[in-house]
Amino acid sequence: MASERVSLHAASYRLAVTTRLSIALTVGSVAFIAALAALPAFATRDLIQDLIFVFYMLALAQCWNLLAGYAGLVSVGQQAFVGLGGYLLFALTIFGGLDPLLAIPLAGVIAALFAIPTGLVVFRFRGAYFAIGSWVVAEVYRLVFAQFKQLGGGTGTSLPPFVTNEIAGIEWVRALFDVRTPAARDIIGYWIALALAAGTIAAVYLVLRSRRGLALFAIRDQEATAESVGVDNVRTKLGVYVLTAAATGMIGALIYLQKARISPDAAFAVLDWTAYVILIVVIGGIGTLEGPVIGVIVFYLLQRYLADFGTWYLILLGVIAIAIMLFAPKGIWGYANERYGLELFPTRRRLVQS
Amino acid sequence: MLLQIKGLCKSFGSVVAADDLDVTVAPGEALGIIGPNGAGKTTLFNLIAGSLAPDRGEIRLNDRDITAASAHQRCKFGIGRSYQIPQPFESLTVFENLLVGAVHGRGLAERDAAAPCADILVHTGLIARADTPVRSLTLLERKRLEMARALATGPQLLLLDEIAGGLTEAECGALIETIRDVHAAGTAIVWIEHIVHALLAVVGRLIVLDFGRKVAEGVPRRVMASTEVRQIYIGIEA
Amino acid sequence: MVGLADTIIQGVLLGGLYALFAAGLSLTFGIMRLVNLAHGDLIVLAAFAILALATWLAVDPFVALLVALPLMFGVGLGLQHLLLNRTLGHGILPPLLVTFGLSIIIQNGLMQGFSADSQRLQAGAIETASVSLGGGITVGLMPLATFGSAVLVILGLNFLFYRTALGRAFRATSDDLEIAELMGIDHRRIFSLAMGVAMIVATIAALYLGMRANFDPTIGPARLLYAFEAVIIGGLGSFWGTLAGGVIIGLAQTIGAEINPEWQILAGHLAFLFVLVLRPRGLFPRALD
Numbered sequence A: 001m002a003s004e005r006v007s008l009h010a011a012s013y014r015l016a017v018t019t020r021l022s023i024a025l026t027v028g029s030v031a032f033i034a035a036l037a038a039l040p041a042f043a044t045r046d047l048i049q050d051l052i053f054v055f056y057m058l059a060l061a062q063c064w065n066l067l068a069g070y071a072g073l074v075s076v077g078q079q080a081f082v083g084l085g086g087y088l089l090f091a092l093t094i095f096g097g098l099d100p101l102l103a104i105p106l107a108g109v110i111a112a113l114f115a116i117p118t119g120l121v122v123f124r125f126r127g128a129y130f131a132i133g134s135w136v137v138a139e140v141y142r143l144v145f146a147q148f149k150q151l152g153g154g155t156g157t158s159l160p161p162f163v164t165n166e167i168a169g170i171e172w173v174r175a176l177f178d179v180r181t182p183a184a185r186d187i188i189g190y191w192i193a194l195a196l197a198a199g200t201i202a203a204v205y206l207v208l209r210s211r212r213g214l215a216l217f218a219i220r221d222q223e224a225t226a227e228s229v230g231v232d233n234v235r236t237k238l239g240v241y242v243l244t245a246a247a248t249g250m251i252g253a254l255i256y257l258q259k260a261r262i263s264p265d266a267a268f269a270v271l272d273w274t275a276y277v278i279l280i281v282v283i284g285g286i287g288t289l290e291g292p293v294i295g296v297i298v299f300y301l302l303q304r305y306l307a308d309f310g311t312w313y314l315i316l317l318g319v320i321a322i323a324i325m326l327f328a329p330k331g332i333w334g335y336a337n338e339r340y341g342l343e344l345f346p347t348r349r350r351l352v353q354s
Numbered sequence B: 001m002l003l004q005i006k007g008l009c010k011s012f013g014s015v016v017a018a019d020d021l022d023v024t025v026a027p028g029e030a031l032g033i034i035g036p037n038g039a040g041k042t043t044l045f046n047l048i049a050g051s052l053a054p055d056r057g058e059i060r061l062n063d064r065d066i067t068a069a070s071a072h073q074r075c076k077f078g079i080g081r082s083y084q085i086p087q088p089f090e091s092l093t094v095f096e097n098l099l100v101g102a103v104h105g106r107g108l109a110e111r112d113a114a115a116p117c118a119d120i121l122v123h124t125g126l127i128a129r130a131d132t133p134v135r136s137l138t139l140l141e142r143k144r145l146e147m148a149r150a151l152a153t154g155p156q157l158l159l160l161d162e163i164a165g166g167l168t169e170a171e172c173g174a175l176i177e178t179i180r181d182v183h184a185a186g187t188a189i190v191w192i193e194h195i196v197h198a199l200l201a202v203v204g205r206l207i208v209l210d211f212g213r214k215v216a217e218g219v220p221r222r223v224m225a226s227t228e229v230r231q232i233y234i235g236i237e238a
Numbered sequence C: 001m002v003g004l005a006d007t008i009i010q011g012v013l014l015g016g017l018y019a020l021f022a023a024g025l026s027l028t029f030g031i032m033r034l035v036n037l038a039h040g041d042l043i044v045l046a047a048f049a050i051l052a053l054a055t056w057l058a059v060d061p062f063v064a065l066l067v068a069l070p071l072m073f074g075v076g077l078g079l080q081h082l083l084l085n086r087t088l089g090h091g092i093l094p095p096l097l098v099t100f101g102l103s104i105i106i107q108n109g110l111m112q113g114f115s116a117d118s119q120r121l122q123a124g125a126i127e128t129a130s131v132s133l134g135g136g137i138t139v140g141l142m143p144l145a146t147f148g149s150a151v152l153v154i155l156g157l158n159f160l161f162y163r164t165a166l167g168r169a170f171r172a173t174s175d176d177l178e179i180a181e182l183m184g185i186d187h188r189r190i191f192s193l194a195m196g197v198a199m200i201v202a203t204i205a206a207l208y209l210g211m212r213a214n215f216d217p218t219i220g221p222a223r224l225l226y227a228f229e230a231v232i233i234g235g236l237g238s239f240w241g242t243l244a245g246g247v248i249i250g251l252a253q254t255i256g257a258e259i260n261p262e263w264q265i266l267a268g269h270l271a272f273l274f275v276l277v278l279r280p281r282g283l284f285p286r287a288l289d
Helices: A002-007 A020-041 A045-070 A079-094 A100-122 A127-145 A161-165 A170-177 A181-209 A211-221 A223-228 A233-259 A270-284 A290-309 A311-327 A331-340 B041-049 B071-077 B094-105 B110-123 B139-152 B169-184 B196-200 B220-225 B227-233 C002-032 C039-057 C061-082 C093-114 C141-163 C165-175 C177-182 C187-212 C220-234 C239-259 C261-278
Strands: A013-016 A350-353 B003-012 B015-025 B030-034 B056-061 B079-081 B157-161 B188-192 B205-210 B213-218 C130-132 C138-140
Touching: A013 B110, A020 A045, A020 A181, A045 A181, A045 A211, A045 A233, A045 A270, A045 A290, A079 A100, A079 A127, A079 A233, A079 A270, A100 A127, A100 A233, A127 A270, A127 C220, A127 C261, A161 A181, A170 A181, A181 A211, A181 A233, A211 A223, A211 A233, A211 B094, A223 A233, A223 B071, A270 A290, A270 A311, A270 A331, A270 C093, A290 A311, A290 A331, A311 C093, A350 B110, B003 B041, B015 B041, B015 B056, B015 B213, B030 B041, B030 B196, B041 B071, B041 B079, B041 B157, B041 B188, B071 B079, B071 B094, B079 B139, B094 B110, B094 B139, B110 B139, B110 B169, B139 B157, B139 B169, B169 B188, B169 B196, B196 B220, B205 B220, B205 B227, B213 B220, B213 B227, B220 B227, C002 C039, C002 C138, C002 C141, C002 C165, C002 C187, C002 C220, C002 C239, C039 C061, C039 C093, C039 C187, C039 C220, C061 C187, C093 C220, C130 C141, C138 C141, C141 C165, C141 C187, C141 C239, C165 C177, C165 C187, C177 C187, C220 C239, C220 C261, C239 C261
Parallel strands: B030 B188, B030 B205, B079 B157, B157 B188
Antiparallel strands: A013 A350, B003 B015, B003 B056, B205 B213, C130 C138
């Protein structure tokens, strides 16, 4: 040890995170997103609609992954914020007369504000109680929104055509791509979905690269030790809860802008907005940024080719959920990462000698 | 006084783990705590570090009342601890384990934390393992990491819970060297240990706990020679 | 006054039904901390089993119950042995996702086998019979029988838990798995038996679920939430607490419905959140979580 002290000067060490490969991949991802943004010039309307679905499920999956995979908050109640965002979009555009492009970020802000008192309630619960408690809270949201008669009560309502047809930029898109109004609407929805998916991934990655990210890794591995080295666990978790609520609210607003019809049972559905999202995350690999991307592709392919089988398709999803958890709990990316040490979005802090 | 504990009480149902305890630690002091299993040693650490709340009593650090402070606040005030059974962040590397404490406990920016963390790794003999994931460490390395992680928070008071347990004689000797270095650098140490000779090589004062009570306190050699301690320790350490 | 007393009695009796939904969950959640999201669907599965047996054998639902009980015991045993035991010990996510999958499979399997149509167990005259309690208050025989069954089930579970060798093993595994192992208890076997017993209780609950109202393959998750609420309000591992929790949910729902029929379910959920914000570990916790 004495010789080490002589030969090594600690001050000559510095911290590094990125690798050459990861920087190349980041540049590649930006180029890929730019290419996706240009896709409406070539793609069919069917493909655009499918990709909207892929993007919003991916964004939801990234949010849930941050919550459960990093902050240890296994929520079964994220549908609360999807539904809230959807209803806020309807209320802000129909009664507030706002353009949907403005209503979506505003829905995110309001969802974050709702998340603070909601968080203070559900944070009384831990572990299994938190899961059930968050579900109950989402049910409360559903039942409360069913009370608003102006928004269709329990049966729901449709978005008036003027809201979607007069969305900002629609004339420009019509002219640019030489398409009719419904197709132009989809293209704008596609861009919003792409922006939300890319933005969510970027936001989650930036969080993980920050000091808060370090706290989250610590909490994920060992809560008591994290607290003992100065991590404020509750504040860190609440921060993640509010951040994901904001993102989930914006995604919900986009989903219901696209669907143009909302009802409490659909908007606050635990199956669509939480169970499938969990499945996506677990198939791809929980606690990794890459996992949800892979998971959503698998989920999309299953849905695309098997959804016609109806109940049998759903039974198959149930079987997959069970099989994944029993035989491959780390998911596809988890195994790739373990085997090949692959990291597209590196968060590993290395100590390098300069 | 660095640490001042007055009238501390804690019970779990009918089990009394701390019974009207008074303990003080001076800045830069090294205090040893011994006692049979279930004497309330680890509970005392949990109470000092803030992972348990006392039923009664007061804890002051640098004359500031921290009885109601949370564990992460106490870390920021200057209390670092190791766990009896190592509880590292398993999926992080050795360096990252230290980084969490340097950033959150000591309040450094990540960029500025690299050098002090590297310094601690050099001193605790872990520098060669800096970028190794913790799950591939040996027991000795894990024990060292427990201490290194606590040191990274920049503590004035370091709580070591049976850090020598389960080590070979040679490993134990190396660990004692490291703890002496830490103490020599000015950090006050409170050390719970069953391996008494290791303890006696470092501490200047000894407290004996039994059933949550302080049964003896003073200069180590005299305390170990007292009849009360001999009665408790017959068969444990000849 | 009569109106209020009537509301309270109806609420308490409704609580009996929720306690029946919850009692089996209380046992399994208390012993192995298993978050079984398929519990509601398993009750619905039991209701369909009784229905199928009653139709096939052309017997009363009560007789069909006697055949369904051992069947569902076997289902519980097999499910725990083959599947659920393998999800325990790695945090909350594995049981959560596996029982979510199970829930989807049961719902859609029933949909495939019985269609989405509403069903009902025909119990004959008892369905509409009522007794007068004096003072102008009458209660239906069916709600009364439900509540009586709930009390009997709780008594039975308490007897099993505190007075039998199996109960001792249940308690030991609930308190400390490692020590139970050292005592020579095979916790996997104990867990399987616990799930078997839980399914017996779920089948009794299914009988009343099916006789009191229409049911279809999709109603499981809502019952699951009421059941979990009752268990959590009552406190981990306390059967009487579970009954109290059921009664609190039942009362809140009945009073809520009295104020506005649309507020029934909402009032139950709010009561749950209210109790839990005040007492995060429930009212009468026996075991430590």
